[in-house]
Every structure is written in C-alpha cells, then in structure tokens.
Amino acid sequence: MNYPYVTEFRQSLVDWFNAEKRDLPWRHTTDPYKIWVSEVMLQQTRVDTVIPYYNRFMESFPTLDLLAEAPQEYLLKHWEGLGYYSRARNLQAGAREVLENYGGVVPDNRHEISKLKGVGPYTAGAILSIAYNKPEHAVDGNVMRVLSRVLDIHDDIAMPKTKKVFEVAVEKLIDPEHASSFNQGLMELGALICTPTSPKCLLCPVREYCTAFNEGEPDKLPVKSKKIKMKHLTYDVLVCEDENGRFLMQQRPEKGLLANLWQFPMIDTSQSTVENFKKEFTVNVHAEHELLTFKHVFSHLTWHINSYYMKCESFAQGDWLSREQIERLPMPVPMLKIWEEVKK
DNA sequence: AAACCGGGGAT
DNA sequence: ATCCCAGGTTT
Numbered sequence: 359m360n361y362p363y364v365t366e367f368r369q370s371l372v373d374w375f376n377a378e379k380r381d382l383p384w385r386h387t388t389d390p391y392k393i394w395v396s397e398v399m400l401q402q403t404r405v406d407t408v409i410p411y412y413n414r415f416m417e418s419f420p421t422l423d424l425l426a427e428a429p430q431e432y433l434l435k436h437w438e439g440l441g442y443y444s445r446a447r448n449l450q451a452g453a454r455e456v457l458e459n460y461g462g463v464v465p466d467n468r469h470e471i472s473k474l475k476g477v478g479p480y481t482a483g484a485i486l487s488i489a490y491n492k493p494e495h496a497v498d499g500n501v502m503r504v505l506s507r508v509l510d511i512h513d514d515i516a517m518p519k520t521k522k523v524f525e526v527a528v529e530k531l532i533d534p535e536h537a538s539s540f541n542q543g544l545m546e547l548g549a550l551i552c553t554p555t556s557p558k559c560l561l562c563p564v565r566e567y568c569t570a571f572n573e574g575e576p577d578k579l580p581v582k583s584k585k586i587k588m589k590h591l592t593y594d595v596l597v598c599e600d601e602n603g604r605f606l607m608q609q610r611p612e613k614g615l616l617a618n619l620w621q622f623p624m625i626d627t628s629q630s631t632v633e634n635f636k637k638e639f640t641v642n643v644h645a646e647h648e649l650l651t652f653k654h655v656f657s658h659l660t661w662h663i664n665s666y667y668m669k670c671e672s673f674a675q676g677d678w679l680s681r682e683q684i685e686r687l688p689m690p691v692p693m694l695k696i697w698e699e700v701k702k
Numbered sequence: 703a704a705a706c707c708g709g710g711g712a713t
Numbered sequence: 714a715t716c717c718c719a720g721g722t723t724t
Binding site: 402403404406407434439440441442443444447466517518519554555556614615617654656657658690691 | 703704705706707708709710711712713
C-alpha cells in the first residue's frame with residue numbers, strides 16, 4: 359500500500375469496526391483477565407462455539423484469583439467439549455504466574471506477558487491491544503488472510519516463517535491511537551467480509567486500498583500449501599456396570615491426546631482383545647450387548663469406535679464410579695456420546 | 703520446520 | 714469429503 363493511504367486505511371477500518379462490530383460477551387469489558395480467557399478460548403475455535411463456554415466460565419471464575427485456585431477437574435469440566443484441553447491447564451498456570459510474579463496484574467508489555475504459559479505471539483498482542491490499547495501486532499489466520507489480499511502477499515501461510523512477514527506488515531499499518539479497534543477490525547473483517555471463500559468485496563470498507571481487489575484475485579489468496587495424512591485407529595470401548603450400578607472408569611495419561619480426561623476402558627484392537635481385558639481386570643461378565651458404533655474425527659487421526667455394555671461383577675482394581683460421580687468428570691466428546699446412550 | 707493437540711461448522 | 718477456524722508447545 360502506498361504510504362499516503364495508510365492513514366485513510368486505518369480510519370476506514372476502525373470506523374467500520376466501531377459501526378458494524380458484533381455484540382460479543384468479551385466486548386463488554388477491557389479487563390485483561392477476561393480478554394485473556396476469551397482469546398485462549400478463541401484459539402482455533404469459532405465465536406459461536408465459544409460464547410456459551412465463555413459465559414459459563416465467567417460465572418464460575420469471574421476473577422483471576424478464582425481461576426488460579428480452582429481444582430483442575432472442575433476447571434476441565436468447564437472446558438469439556440471445547441477441545442485442546444491443554445489450553446485450560448496452561449491458562450490456569452498462567453493465572454498462577456500472574457499472582458506470584460506480577461501481584462495479580464496481567465503484564466502490559468510483550469516481554470513479560472509472553473512468559474506466561476499458553477501466551478504466544480498472537481495472544482500476547484491480542485491482550486495488549488484489546489485490554490491496554492497498545493499498538494502491538496496480533497496475527498492470526500484471519501489477519502493473514504485479510505492482509506494477504508490487501509497487500510497482495512503470496513507467501514505460503516503454511517510456513518511458520520511467513521507469519522513474520524505479516525507481523526512486520528501490521529507494525530507498519532496499525533493505528534497507534536486505536537490499536538484495539540484496528541486489530542479487532544482486521545479480525546472482524548476476516549470473519550464477516552474477507553472470508554476464506556466468496557469474500558464480500560463489494561461490502562468491504564477498505565476495498566479501495568486492497569491490491570487483490572483492484573489488481574489481483576482475492577479468491578486465490580492466501581496461498582496455503584500443506585496436506586496431512588490421516589491415521590486410523592480402531593477401539594473397543596467397554597461400559598462395565600457392576601451390581602451396585604457403578605461403572606469402571608479410567609483417567610487418560612497426563613500428557614498427550616485428551617490429557618487427564620476420563621473415559622470408559624478403551625482397547626486398541628491392534629494391540630489387545632476384550633478377552634485379555636477381562637482377564638486383566640478379572641471381570642466376570644453376566645450379560646453384554648452392543649451400544650454405538652461410530653467414528654470420531656480429530657484434526658490428525660480418526661477413531662473407529664465399537665462400544666459395548668457389560669453387566670459385570672466388580673473387583674477391587676480400577677475406579678468403579680457412580681452415575682453422579684461420572685457426571686462430574688471431564689470426558690471427551692466420544693465418551694459423552696456413549697454415556698448418553700447408556701443413560702437411555 | 704514439523705508434529706502434536708479437539709471439535710464443529712461451512713462449503 | 715474437505716477445509717479451516719481470534720494458535721501454542723514440543724520435538
């Protein structure tokens with residue numbers, strides 16, 4: 359963009375944002391803690407999905423102190439179904455760091471705020487600009503898409519080094535007096551107008567300054583390579599209920615996929631069998647029938663699940679829990695689907 | 703740089 | 714069936 363038009367670009371974007379912005383729960387505050395929570399929830403997650411989670415979260419954890427002292431299981435229950443559960447643990451770890459190292463005040467500079475667990479370059483810039491109105495870049499997928507079109511940048515956004523190109527661009531473009539509205543305006547534009555497919559250029563407040571609109575092909579941007587190979591895993595899931603109406607539950611390891619979440623026992627059918635499971639847990643099965651058979655698709659792998667209900671005799675080993683106890687445990691969506699079926 | 707980490711909505 | 718979303722951490 360030619361330098362003389364930067365001022366007009368800023369004003370058009372900021373004015374459009376302030377006139378057209380959606381009414382979202384986290385836009386009723388500039389509390390850095392609440393902005394922080396919203397930004398973490400919004401990582402890789404759509405606005406409509408986040409809204410009910412954010413509202414419930416703020417009812418239970420209205421202050422940074424209350425989040426810091428919350429039991430992890432109670433915290434994860436609030437994140438259940440949202441995905442990327444390490445976000446919740448990192449958020450709490452970050453809150454505890456703020457209490458210990460910064461007197462409970464979220465830092466207002468990139469150097470310190472970036473030290474907090476779970477706060478990377480994007481989230482740092484988002485909190486600094488939205489809560490403190492600091493002119494800091496906050497480059498996410500929306501911003502890269504919008505600016506790739508405005509500036510006609512053809513670098514492959516799948517490559518990590520490309521993000522630096524956009525961070526430098528934002529540093530030059532950002533409105534130093536209205537950093538909050540400018541950064542949110544870029545993201546709002548990406549969400550409402552400058553969409554991945556079929557961008558609504560005729561409604562765009564900055565199309566006058568958009569190189570791709572005037573000289574290029576907005577639909578062809580951004581350039582993004584990369585393709586992923588999907589892995590497939592097949593599991594037998596066993597819902598074992600004993601004579602007292604208690605169910606055998608397992609907690610997943612503290613690292614890796616779905617860390618610390620709870621599940622009904624899962625058997626990797628390429629590693630073991632249901633018969634081995636029965637011996638290992640010395641479970642006597644009185645009756646059994648099939649529950650659900652379905653697949654659950656993650657971003658990088660697919661679970662093929664066959665679930666079974668088994669009426670058992672319980673023995674000492676394992677966690678046999680009541681329905682009420684199970685309801686309080688954080689579980690991944692596939693287990694929630696099975697649990698709903700069991701309750702029918 | 704690449705792999706890992708959830709889930710759902712849009713196309 | 715495919716893409717991708719208000720990304721960060723680990724290897």
